[in-house]
Amino acid sequence: MLFNTFEPGKFAFSAESIDLYKLKDDNGNDHESVDAAHFAKSKKWGIIGVPFDSTCSYHHGSRYGPTIIREASFGFEQYNSAFEKILDGEFYDCGDLNVVHGNCRKTCDYLEDAVGELIEYNIKPIVIGGEHSVSVGSIKALADLEEGNDLSDITIIHLDAHRDIIDTYIGEKDSHATIMRRVHDLNPKELIQIGIRSFSIEEKEFVEGEENITSFLAKDLFDDFDSLLEKLDSIDGKVYISIDMDVIDPSFAPSVGNPTPNGLHPLDVENIFEALANNESIDIIGFDLVEVASDKLGDITAVLAAKMIYDFLTLFA
DSSP states (O other): OOTTEEOSOOOTTOOSOOOGGGOBOTTSSBOOOOOHHHHHTOOOEEEEEEOOOTTOSSOOOGGGHHHHHHHHHTTSOSEETTTTEEOOSOEEEEEEEOOOTTOHHHHHHHHHHHHHHHHHTTOEEEEEESSGGGHHHHHHHHHHTSTTSSSTTEEEEEEOSBOOOOSOBTTBSSSTTTHHHHHHTTOOSEEEEEEEOBOOHHHHHHHHTOTTEEEEEHHHHTTOSHHHHHHHHHOOEEEEEEEEGGGBOTTTOOOBSSOOSSOBOHHHHHHHHHHHHTOTTEEEEEEEEEOBOOOOTTOHHHHHHHHHHHHHHHHHO
16 A cells, blocks of 8 residues: 555546555566656556645635545546547556645655655556645656656646746745746756646746746637647657646636636647647656545536546546
8 A cells, every 4th residue: 555545435447456565567576666768658557636725725625626536537438439449548546645734845745755656666646636736746756766856857738727836925835826836946848838827927927037938828729729739749758747627717617726717628638638649759757637626526627627537547548
């Protein structure tokens, strides 16, 4: 069992169980170390829920996201009609992290340890939040695998209504509003922000001054989505995807931490996934989906979030 996790339920179609201590490497030997290049080619995925929402500034409730998203996942068939493909890849649901409510940094440290344990067994992380701050725990674990212990060989694809790249928010460096600044501190190869439509003047000036940040504002994508698809086709190497559910217009996804009008359509995310799946020059090494804020089973935002994870696994597992 993963360090510091418990098991409240499983995502649909996941393997019945996982025993990390019995897993072998590709040669049938007990696993001892992971090579970053070999890890990038892995097709195995492990889900970790992170029920944490202690820094939320508007709508609390994302701590319930992992539970209601898993429940919603059982409404789908194993055959994915959108992509005409069966979800039959290898993935495990490893349960939820034992979070430390009120302590963002310690929670992220625990997640970094848990994801590091997955990495040791050549399993890539899928993190279900929880608030967006938790993404840094997963991303740091992947950075630790790199030669420079940073993200200089990793492209971060960030789907969000907000830039989340201010240095401090209400005096705090560790927050849902600062997550992409903490990620940028790890020196990503490129940070690609998609669906943005709400940010401060400080964030605007910071992004404009950084050469490794590319933005696709939601208002521009309405008229020119092809420019985004062309950008995704041009990426090469390792990729991490982080999705804040508020990237979607609140008419489709109202139950989020910070709903913002004029967002993306759910089909836009399908098209993004398909473009990435068709790019043979990339290896996706991690994925998170955060900020579903509701405690209601059957919530439409949770259903859509489950569909996104289901689509991702169909294409990449």
